[in-house]
Amino acid sequence: SQKIEQNSEALNIQEGKTATLTCNYTNYSPAYLQWYRQDPGRGPVFLLLIRENEKEKRKERLKVTFDTTLKQSLFHITASQPADSATYLCALNTGGFKTIFGAGTRLFVKA
Amino acid sequence: DAGVIQSPRHEVTEMGQEVTLRCKPISGHDYLFWYRQTMMRGLELLIYFNNNVPIDDSGMPEDRFSAKMPNASFSTLKIQPSEPRDSAVYFCASSHRDTGTDTQYFGPGTRLTVL
Numbered sequence: 001s002q003k004i005e006q007n008s009e010a011l012n013i014q015e016g017k018t019a020t021l022t023c024n025y026t027n028y029s030p031a032y033l034q035w036y037r038q039d040p041g042r043g044p045v046f047l048l049l050i051r052e053n054e055k056e057k058r059k060e061r062l063k064v065t066f067d068t069t070l071k072q073s074l075f076h077i078t079a080s081q082p083a084d085s086a087t088y089l090c091a092l093n094t095g096g097f098k099t100i101f102g103a104g105t106r107l108f109v110k111a
Numbered sequence: 112d113a114g115v116i117q118s119p120r121h122e123v124t125e126m127g128q129e130v131t132l133r134c135k136p137i138s139g140h141d142y143l144f145w146y147r148q149t150m151m152r153g154l155e156l157l158i159y160f161n162n163n164v165p166i167d168d169s170g171m172p173e174d175r176f177s178a179k180m181p182n183a184s185f186s187t188l189k190i191q192p193s194e195p196r197d198s199a200v201y202f203c204a205s206s207h208r209d210t211g212t213d214t215q216y217f218g219p220g221t222r223l224t225v226l
């Protein structure tokens with residue numbers, strides 16, 4: 001069955017450093033992959049989408065890479081800030097408009 | 112736009128009672144999704160609609176769950192009878208197929224507690 005794995009442990013980094021989150025998947029070839037941010041008590045918010053024919057996508061301090069051979073996506077936040085502290089979810093399109101989400105990685109950025 | 116609206120925000124009920132969760136998608140969006148989120152299972156897709164028609168309900172856990180979308184601006188998720196294991200946060204999300212992707216806009220969720 002389709003499976004998405006994200007770092008199960010929380011990631012703690014110092015303000016100003018680059019945070020790197022990993023999303024690995026198996027048994028599927030998604031046409032695109034998305035990253036969402038979720039704050040406590042709120043719904044996920046879309047951040048970035050990367051298609052299977054794109055290697056890298058950037059948006060301000062965010063960067064996403066997509067390696068379809070390794071079946072892996074990396075999500076980077078450069079010059080991280082305490083306000084970046086949240087849970088980040090990886091989401092795969094599995095056909096049509098159906099999406100499955102990873103369990104998420106909690107990021108803590110310390111001042 | 113007000114975004115996706117869900118009600119109630121919190122619901123506490125007793126086992127065996129009927130629970131109805133409500134959702135108003137973003138105007139103009141033609142897809143609507145219902146998800147359930149728990150610590151153990153993460154965010155799970157329950158069902159999604161396109162133009163008010165259910166497309167995939169394979170995630171609905173059992174017959175106690177049902178969802179309807181009588182028009183483009185309203186959907187309900189009903190649990191009857193409710194059980195303690197149904198306790199979770201239920202999210203509604205909507206999207207629009209203008210780019211061929213399903214970027215979804217989530218509501219604030221309904222936190223359901225079944226005692």
